[in-house]
Amino acid sequence: MTKNNMTDQKYVIRQQDKNAAVSFIDDQIATNSFWLALDNTQRIIAELEYQDARYDSITLNEWCKKWLNEIQWAQLKNAICIARDQIENQKYRPQLKTISLTYRAWQILSELAKHDEVTLSEVIINRLGEDWLNSYDPIEIRDYGSKSNQS
Numbered sequence: 072m073t074k075n076n077m078t079d080q081k082y083v084i085r086q087q088d089k090n091a092a093v094s095f096i097d098d099q100i101a102t103n104s105f106w107l108a109l110d111n112t113q114r115i116i117a118e119l120e121y122q123d124a125r126y127d128s129i130t131l132n133e134w135c136k137k138w139l140n141e142i143q144w145a146q147l148k149n150a151i152c153i154a155r156d157q158i159e160n161q162k163y164r165p166q167l168k169t170i171s172l173t174y175r176a177w178q179i180l181s182e183l184a185k186h187d188e189v190t191l192s193e194v195i196i197n198r199l200g201e202d203w204l205n206s207y208d209p210i211e212i213r214d215y216g217s218k219s220n221q222s
Contacts, residue, residue, distance in 0.1 A: 082144060082148050083132055084128050084131055084132050084135065084147075084151070085128060086127075086128045088128070088151045088154070088155070089127070089128045089131060090154075091150060091153075091154030091155070092128075092131060092135075092147060092150070092151055093125045093131070094150075095146070095147055095150035095151070096121065096125070099143075099146075100118060100121070106143070107138060108138075117138045120134055120137075121134055121138075135147065180194050180195070183198065
């Protein structure tokens with residue numbers, strides 16, 4: 072017997088959310104053997120059907136309607152929302168660069184960061200940024216930025 076409790080389910084997994092949904096379901100199946108069904112036979116059938124359904128959002132939606140109950144749908148929807156938020160937040164996060172520092176330079180920056188209660192990047196920006204920006208012509212800064220991107 073399948074979990075058809077949610078045949079009236081209004082939530083639809085969109086193609087752009089499929090990877091988040093698959094990741095969540097994969098994790099649930101891997102970490103909780105009874106997440107899908109209490110009956111071992113049902114669980115095996117559901118997992119086998121899932122292996123075919125996980126590749127496109129339409130089939131995945133049908134599988135979810137067949138096998139997931141209301142609580143599982145809510146968990147899945149929540150996982151998708153969290154994944155969307157993470158993607159959205161990454162759009163506005165500044166790009167990171169990796170640099171090498173001597174131990175002494177790192178010590179100095181770390182102590183300043185602790186004192187100011189900020190990150191190492193914020194120490195550099197807060198303590199050096201204004202002076203640097205004020206000492207250069209904006210055209211030089213723009214040219215410097217494009218040259219450094221080429222290396």
